[in-house]
Amino acid sequence: MYICNCNGITDKEVDTAVKAGVERWDDVHAFYGCEPCCGQCQCEIVEAIVEHDRNADDAAPAGVMAMAG
Numbered sequence: 001m002y003i004c005n006c007n008g009i010t011d012k013e014v015d016t017a018v019k020a021g022v023e024r025w026d027d028v029h030a031f032y033g034c035e036p037c038c039g040q041c042q043c044e045i046v047e048a049i050v051e052h053d054r055n056a057d058d059a060a061p062a063g064v065m066a067m068a069g
């Protein structure tokens with residue numbers, strides 16, 4: 001599914017960029033060598049970044065536990 005219609009960036013490509021460490025919505029575009037145009041994709045990309053951060057936070061204690069144990 002396309003998230004950014006202006007640049008043809010899909011949800012899977014957004015996930016890939018976020019997992020690679022992109023932290024700002026417009027940096028997702030830079031990751032793929034393009035720039036935002038209309039900005040209508042901002043909310044969905046920000047949601048993907050927040051969701052990724054939330055999952056990373058949830059995973060941290062388990063990771064710490066694994067390292068400790």
Ligand code: FES
Pocket residue numbers: 003004005006007035036037038039040041042
């Ligand atoms: S939909 Fe992403 S910049 Fe327009």
